[in-house]
Amino acid sequence: MDNDVFDQFIEQLQRYVRERLIPAEKAIIEADAIPDDxxxxxxxxxxxxxxxxxxxxxxxxxxxQYVRTIRELSYAMPCYRSITSINIGMVCSALKRGGTDAQKAEWLPRLAAGEIASFGLTEPGSGSDSAAMQTSAVKSGNGWVLNGTKRYITNAPFANVALIMARTNKEALPKNAHVSAFIVPMDTPGITVGKSDKKMGQAGSHIADIIMEDVKLPADALLGAEGGGFVMAMQSLDNGRLSVGAAAAGYARRALDSALRYANERKAFGEPIANFQLIQQMLAESEIEIYAAECMLEDACRRADAGENVLRKAAAAKVFATEMCGRVVDRVVQIYGGAGYLAEYDAERFFRDARIYRIYEGTTQILQLQIAKHMLREWAAQA
Incomplete structure (x- = not known):
């Protein structure tokens, strides 16, 4: 997108977030759903x-541009990003990278128009551990038959299509070559979606199990080469992790703005608590960390757009931004004091909403291991 056009789009989005999306948050919390309009x-x-x-x-x-847009959108409550991000992050990325011309022509216009996608990697007994994946895809005639269960799948209750990872080899092969990716329309016979899980936070965003029982798919449901699914998933997760990092940075900014406003309105000992130095310390530390996260995200995105492999930097940006967001919302609760513990005030919701960012798209601990593994591999290659 042309930079001038993008700048105009961001200005429009910022107004839309503040004038339309944020005022709708109370109704979304009550209904646990984004209104159709x-x-x-x-x-x-x-x-x-x-x-x-x-x-x-x-x-x-x-x-x-995509990550900046997510950061601006995520100033509002997380469900707005959640409903769009699977489409524009992981599924679109996988289709662009591994899809045939026919697959791109079939699915990219539908996703761009707003059909909703899910990404099915996690299972009851496996997440980052692909060797433990149980969902299977077995060749049958000219097609495939899928069986298995995917867990904690964002958008599953209302998705039109899912990108499902399944093992096409019973053995755990090197470089996860036992895993393949499949484009699965959610109205395919044999698919059942479980009840939406009740969550700590993130009202309006829904996750559920996807259960597949003898789901018959045509040969062209396979995305990319057989055995290439896990690599494609991980490459797509680079975008997903940058998106989650951007969401964390955007929401931290919203929480900090809320704390800044409250600190200037709330009085103690005859003056605004914003005048107290230890309140100022918490405000300043939060501003410093948000700025650092924004810089990391911008650098990782610049490198990705230049064609660099950003697996390690995307992971680092995601870890820092999400851990930072956790620290910021904790300080915001502290600044609000007793009011921060009450559901009547925004600080309590910010705290609950932000907690998941350190878990999905790779937990902090898994990503730390991944970063270290790549550091050690590069050191060994240079030794």
């Missing part, structure tokens, strides 16, 4: 097709 507006704004190429009906944003 807001979803229609988000589709009209092109928020489901940010990264899709223009020839498929998308905006054609590069990674830096």
């Amino acid at each position: 807001i979803l229609a507006e988000m589709r009209d704004m092109g928020l489901f097709g940010l990264t899709m190429p223009e020839e498929y009906g998308g905006a054609g944003m590069n990674i830096a």
Whole structure:
């Protein structure tokens, strides 16, 4: 997207977030759902097709523009990003990287128009451990038969399509070559979606199990080469991790703005608590860390757009931004004091909403191991 056009889009998005999305948050919390009229507006704004190429009906944003957009959108409550991010982050990325011309022509316009996608990797007994994956895809005639269960799948209750990872070899092969990726329409016979899980926070965003029992798929449901699914998933997760990092940075900014406003309004000992130095310390530390996260995200995106392998840097940015967000929302509760523990005030919700960022798209601990593994591998290659 042209930079001038993008700047205009960001200005429009910032107004939309503050004038439309934030005022709707109370109703979303009560209903645990985004209203249909807001979803229609988000589709009209092109928020489901940010990264899709223009020839498929998308905006054609590069990674830096996409991540900046997510950061601005995530100033509002997390469900707005959640409903769009699987489309524009992981599934679009996988289709662009591994899809045939026919697959791109079939699915990218539909996703850009606002059909909702899910990404099925995690299972009851496996997440990052692909060797423990139980979902299987067995060749049958000219197609495949899928069996298994995926757990904690974002958007599953209302998804139109899912990108499902399944093992196409019973043995755990080197480089996870036993895992393949499949494009699975959610209305395919044999698919059942479980009840939406009750969560700590993130109202309006839904996760559920996807259960597959003898799900018959055509041969062209396979995305990319057989055995290439896990690599494709991990490459797509680079975008997903940058998106989660951006969401954390955007929400931390919202929480800090809320604390700044409260500190200036709340009085103690006859003056605003914003005048107290230890309150100022918490405000300043939060500003410093948000700025650092924003810089990390911008650097990782710049490198990704330049064609660099950013697996390690995307992981680092995600870890720092999400851990930072956790620290910021904790300080915000502290600044609010007793009010911060009450559901009547925003600080309590910020605290609950932010906790998941350190878990999904790779926990902090898994990503730390991944970063260290790549550091050690590079050191060994140079030794």
